[in-house]
Amino acid sequence: MELKDFPGLYQASDKASLDSQSTYKNIIAFDLITMIIAASLAVYNYQSIQPKLITYTISGLFLLIGLILTLIIRTKKYEDIWYQGRALAESCKTLTWRFITCSESFEIALEDEKAKEVFVKRIKDLSSEFKDLNENLNAKVITLPVVTDKMMEIRRLNMLERKQYYVKNRIEDQRNWYAEKAEFNKLRYNRWFILIISCQAISLICVAFLIKYPGSNWNLVGFFTTVSASALSWLQLKQHQELKQAYTTAAQELNFILVSFGRVNTEEKLSEFVLDSENAISREHTLWCAQRR
Structure with a gap:
């Protein structure tokens, strides 16, 4: 199935996780690069004062940038959003596959409306379990259908x-x-x-x-x-x-x-x-x- 065929909560949590993962790793990479650049500026020991002052100033600026990036990582908690987003997305995906294959809790004996009711309740429970993640979910995406047409199409096979x-x-x-x-x-x-x-x-x-x-x-x-x-x-x-x-x-x-x-x-x-x-x-x-x- 394509991404658009999954529930809105899955799409929103998947996007939040990927975005936070990308931001977190990019900040870490820039942080490490600033330290490498600062170290590279110290490879030559200038004899005159002026070049030394310029080198020390530039090194200090890069070290300051690295410190700021480290503080951003500590305060923004991109890593937690990354983990929680993936956990929620994977849980939604598992429920979706169980629903469309008429697996446990969504058996073929259940009428479509009853199965949809059970599925919506399970998705709602997941949303409550990961309520701390809600402020990081895209409002437009999260309000997409819980049960998509493609899901019902496969379930009826x-x-x-x-x-x-x-x-x-x-x-x-x-x-x-x-x-x-x-x-x-x-x-x-x-x-x-x-x-x-x-x-x-x-x-x-x-x-x-x-x-x-x-x-x-x-x-x-x-x-x-x-x-x-x-x-x-x-x-x-x-x-x-x-x-x-x-x-x-x-x-x-x-x-x-x-x-x-x-x-x-x-x-x-x-x-x-x-x-x-x-x-x-x-x-x-x-x-x-x-x-x-």
């Missing part, structure tokens, strides 16, 4: 059609996403780790140079150690290695669940199949939250 739709658009789509993200995070982790090791090695070389030439006006040790520390901080923020493991595990679990696809030939088995799949996806999200915290 026969059991075989719903099963095929769910496998293609939920399980296979999510499994492929996990697999791609696992490989992406593996490559990024290796690249950042190489950068960190390289900077630390160059720092040692610079120290050896200063030992041999103690009178040199060039000192690159502080610059490369700052780059190394910044890269390490960024690596810890992105958590590429942890995400790679979590995504790989989730992809494998969904792959195992797909094995039972052929045995799903009744509404009850479809409901069980959907619940197993959604629980596997929920476990990945739970692990993601635990790693972030």
